[in-house]
Amino acid sequence: MSPFLPAFSHFGSLPLPSEIVEHLLDRSAERSAQRERQAATGPAPVLALEDITLSFGGVTALSGVDLSVRSGEIKAIIGPNGAGKSSLINVISGIYRPDRGSVAIDGRRLRSVPTERLASLGIARTFQNLALFKGLSVIDNIATGRAYRSRTSFLSQIAGLPAARREREAARERARQLIAFLHLDAYADRLAGALPYGVLKRIELARTLAAEPRLLLLDEPMAGMTVTEKNELADFIVAARREFDLTVVLIEHDIGIVMALSDSIAVLDYGRKIADGAPAEIAADQKVIDAYLGVAPENENGEGI
Numbered sequence: 001m002s003p004f005l006p007a008f009s010h011f012g013s014l015p016l017p018s019e020i021v022e023h024l025l026d027r028s029a030e031r032s033a034q035r036e037r038q039a040a041t042g043p044a045p046v047l048a049l050e051d052i053t054l055s056f057g058g059v060t061a062l063s064g065v066d067l068s069v070r071s072g073e074i075k076a077i078i079g080p081n082g083a084g085k086s087s088l089i090n091v092i093s094g095i096y097r098p099d100r101g102s103v104a105i106d107g108r109r110l111r112s113v114p115t116e117r118l119a120s121l122g123i124a125r126t127f128q129n130l131a132l133f134k135g136l137s138v139i140d141n142i143a144t145g146r147a148y149r150s151r152t153s154f155l156s157q158i159a160g161l162p163a164a165r166r167e168r169e170a171a172r173e174r175a176r177q178l179i180a181f182l183h184l185d186a187y188a189d190r191l192a193g194a195l196p197y198g199v200l201k202r203i204e205l206a207r208t209l210a211a212e213p214r215l216l217l218l219d220e221p222m223a224g225m226t227v228t229e230k231n232e233l234a235d236f237i238v239a240a241r242r243e244f245d246l247t248v249v250l251i252e253h254d255i256g257i258v259m260a261l262s263d264s265i266a267v268l269d270y271g272r273k274i275a276d277g278a279p280a281e282i283a284a285d286q287k288v289i290d291a292y293l294g295v296a297p298e299n300e301n302g303e304g305i
């Protein structure tokens, strides 16, 4: 304990135990140090992973992975099957708690990300498998993306009270804007279950955007799409980044799309990050060529990448 601190200090009229005062002083010193660091190096990255390590029984999925994502960046994570890409996204979105390491969001370090607070931290994600409601219309599916913003109780929603009605209308209005933005007008009132796969992937993106995230995590958003659909979705991701001030982290196997879409690429192999840099650097990196690009999986036309 600091010799200069009395046993109790006062906050307003409340006496505070000295441990709490010390803690507050530590936090304040930590914040000043953080501000000084930021002044020297620019704003903190939107996302920074440090030494992330994760195992499942005897299988090491991730080992000492560092990753930094700047505001507004599109960052791809690539690597062979089983390299740890999905595990990393699951750590960022709080589904997995790492055995070691930390995740920092906007410079705030967390030992693990609280999944229930993901939306309020400004993070939204898609999953490898579609998670849409087949029996709901497209507009209703997209509107469910705002569910976390609801401030009204379940009872007031089913009773149709005015505040709940206003919220539902705001969600549908946002959904309508996204439908226009993603050129889904022709499908707005159709049931999701009846629509082609490529359109469903676009609806899923719209639903994720309905949550108004700042950081978007996309887990293989183009898997199973035709070349034309992939290019369209890539264009929409770039447009959404610009329109909604987004930062994007994406896992994608189509290396052509990754090279064209990303500002930077991190490469995983057996749970370790083996390279991280601009697309041209990654394409020329011998370790990456040996581990991944040289033995790339086949695309849907049966051709090597």
Ligand SMILES: Nc1ncnc2c1ncn2[C@@H]1O[C@H](COP(=O)(O)OP(=O)(O)OP(=O)(O)O)[C@@H](O)[C@H]1O
Pocket (backbone or CB within 6 Å): 056, 059, 060, 061, 079, 080, 081, 082, 083, 084, 085, 086, 087, 088
């Ligand atoms: N829930 C789990 N339980 C046990 N092992 C797991 C689990 N999730 C991932 N793993 C293992 O961790 C390693 C990394 O898997 P992960 O799914 O993260 O790789 P990936 O790069 O996303 O692969 P893919 O490209 O095939 O989706 C693999 O060996 C996998 O079998």
